[in-house]
Amino acid sequence: MATRVLIAEDEPHIVESLSFVLEREGFVVSAVLDGEAALRELRADAPHLLILDLMLPKMNGFEVLKAVKSDPVLASIPVIVLTAKGQAQDRRMVEDIGAEGFMTKPFSNREIAERVRALAAR
């Protein structure tokens, strides 16, 4: 069965290129553009892995991450957090909340594909 990845990112061009790269790797990719939609999608159809931007509209990535990690059904979904500012503090905070991966923008396609592959294989 193909591994399903949900991308929560409000920047459409990043969603587009990331989807292309991951689909080329054989993953099934869907995407949402804000935090509330991410939680809705996670609860409706839990993916195998979540790629989560921190600066999301409606509900920021910290809140989504916290909701995921404190929900017994969703907590086991590995989360890769993407961030573009305040890197050191953000990293510490998302690690405290329980994210499995952390990538700072601008990341390379190879890096993120490798990270997704590694976490999906766990």
Add this chain to the structure above:
Amino acid sequence: MRRSPLIGATLRERRRALGITQAALAARLGISASYLNLIESDKRSIAGALLKRIADALGLTLAEIDGAAERRLAADLDELCGEPMLADLGLDSDGAQVMAGRHRAWGRALVRLHRAWMDRGQAVNALSDRLHQDPFLGDAVHSMLTQVTAIRSSAEILQSPQGLDAARRERFLGIVGEESARLADVARSLADFFDKDAAGTRSVTPADEVDDFIVDHENHFPALEHAAAEFRASATSDGDCSEVALAAYLRCEHGVEVVVRPAGALDPAQVRHLVGFDAASRTLLLAEDAVPATRRFELVRLALELHAQGRAVDEVLAGAAQLGSDAARRRARRALSSYLAAAVLLPYESFLEAAQGLRFDVDRLVQRFGASFEQVCHRLVTLRRADASGIPFALMRVDAAGFTSKRFPLPRLALPRHGPACPMWAVYQALHVPGTIVRQVVELPDGQRMLFVARTVEKSRPAFSLPRRLQSIMLACDALHADKTVYGAGLDLSSAGPAVPVGPSCRLCVRRDCVYRAEEPIVGR
């Protein structure tokens, strides 16, 4: 009307400056030259009509002539006595009066320069803080990194054409073009921003230097935690840090007698801290109005100093290159010795465990550890050990005049170095309801949400007739951590919930429409 003792000298100086002889002025006023001489020698006092006539004849205002202006100038000059940078010059109020009376223009020049210097310092600090937390800069950096990410990702796809048909190729080329154009826009607006703003700088006073030093260490000093554990293991019986046990330790091990006396018996320089140690007679004097938590704290501080001669603190200070001045090093020594004492009385592991178990309920931690409200709050801020940390808290302490006497900021919450923070902050609201916990969910201009928890503490006052000594202490943490505390209970902590729209301080705040604004922002956009 109070008469200045130097009124005669003022008149003489002015008359001479105008090139008028004593005889000529006396004739114009209709008095004898010898009487004028007595007035100018301060041997006769004058007031009323004659004073007004002399003032008119010499082109002086009454305020200038009767000494009111001079007293104001002397008071302004007096402010310089309290300037830490000038502390070693032995400036005093008497000198300020002489300066104001004899060298008025020089006195005014000094006051004017001092004020300009203070204004510059504040502007530089405000700009520096503004650059660190400006939402515009944060957003600009975020946009640039986002655009670079899209460009990089698309470029990499174009470089490895596997699975790339002609339409997709066009699409990713289009993304590179669009994002490059947006990146250029952001870069241009950043260039405009820096065209308007001056650059920031580092600390200016010893207090700032020490603050920066402690913040650079995330408020946590592993070497002092080790020293505290070593003291508990070797110098106490099963960690017994009661007042009785500590006094016994000081007497038996170091020959120090602990004596409790009225605060008036202390050296004036020691009154503020309610404690004084006389090394010669090996006596520790404690003020009788020091509360038990303070007495215990000071006993531990001295016990630690005598136990290891302050080696642990010295070692930390040896690595502190950023403490440039002697004053800063003295201040840092006291701050670190307080840290060490707190680490003994509130041991890291057991305090952290209790704090988490009691959901950071400060009042209950006070009861459990017999420490003061302020000691508990301060210790919570230091729980930053990488492998066992508490909640990242900021702390600030202010008095009723708005003076900030303690500040431990967070990376996401700058606290003002000088001058007040935002008047809406709980730390000020708490002063309206002494002794009551005030909690607040706030939203900063960049959307960041925090939980503020503040309460006043009251220090003893020397006499009934003197004002109360209230200080307000505030803990602040990211709203994401609020649900781990008792103070978050019942609050809507989501980003959609209600929050008080605050800023850092009026000078730095971008909320143009705030009715609480007291000052114009330092940088306009």
